[in-house]
Amino acid sequence: xxxxxxxxxxxxxxxxxxxxxxxxxxxxxxxxxxxxxxxxxxxxxxxxxxxxxxxxxxxxxxxxxxxxxxxxxxxxxxxxxxxxxxxxxxxxxxxxxxxxxxxxxxxxxx
Amino acid sequence: xxxxxxxxxxxxxxxxxxxxxxxxxxxxxxxxxxxxxxxxxxxxxxxxxxxxxxxxxxxxxxxxxxxxxxxxxxxxxxxxxxxxxxxxxxxxxxxxxxxxxxxxxxxxxxxxxxxxxx
Numbered sequence: 001x002x003x004x005x006x007x008x009x010x011x012x013x014x015x016x017x018x019x020x021x022x023x024x025x026x027x028x029x030x031x032x033x034x035x036x037x038x039x040x041x042x043x044x045x046x047x048x049x050x051x052x053x054x055x056x057x058x059x060x061x062x063x064x065x066x067x068x069x070x071x072x073x074x075x076x077x078x079x080x081x082x083x084x085x086x087x088x089x090x091x092x093x094x095x096x097x098x099x100x101x102x103x104x105x106x107x108x109x110x
Numbered sequence: 111x112x113x114x115x116x117x118x119x120x121x122x123x124x125x126x127x128x129x130x131x132x133x134x135x136x137x138x139x140x141x142x143x144x145x146x147x148x149x150x151x152x153x154x155x156x157x158x159x160x161x162x163x164x165x166x167x168x169x170x171x172x173x174x175x176x177x178x179x180x181x182x183x184x185x186x187x188x189x190x191x192x193x194x195x196x197x198x199x200x201x202x203x204x205x206x207x208x209x210x211x212x213x214x215x216x217x218x219x220x221x222x223x224x225x226x227x228x
Contacts (some may be wrong), residue, residue, distance in 0.1 A: 040155075045218040048215075073178070091153050099145075101155040
């Protein structure tokens with residue numbers, strides 16, 4: 001199972017919106033609405049910010065939103081803040097009953 | 111409050127074995143899928159394995175199938191990962207995570223470092 005494709009880096013100024021893409025195949029992202037997004041700060045454990053494509057866990061800021069079209073999922077962070085600077089990973093359930101992660105995106109707040 | 115705490119990491123020689131443990135609390139352990147995910151130094155996340163709440167169904171990444179065994183003891187609220195035939199490429203921080211659905215990681219522990227080196 002190949003990793004999902006994400007841009008290596010995305011940057012934005014405070015207050016702006018950014019979008020991170022996550023491209024898979026019809027065997028993962030395109031097959032189910034089971035895409036999750038994780039935020040990982042340096043030397044910390046990942047934390048889920050979106051699951052089931054667009055559902056935000058309790059306690060996660062509503063500045064985070066998710067969507068999907070075909071084999072590509074997206075995470076949008078609106079009103080960018082300094083604390084959003086982190087690595088972000090998507091993941092998807094697959095038709096092989098496994099999970100596959102994306103390559104990861106480093107978000108920089110300028 | 112959901113808590114998962116990994117232990118058992120360390121330095122092991124190539125071809126050796128190691129067993130990781132993950133103690134869980136704050137949720138009904140036997141009702142939830144549990145997963146293992148690893149992250150090699152400076153690299154991305156790699157899903158490793160998952161196990162159903164009852165322990166009756168297990169799932170593995172191709173990269174560890176036949177070498178790693180996931181198991182759980184619901185009486186002790188503890189998840190395990192038995193790692194045999196370890197290779198240098200298995201060097202990583204191993205995270206235990208409470209699952210969502212069949213295999214998806216949800217709430218993560220802080221991880222335990224495994225180094226495979228002679």
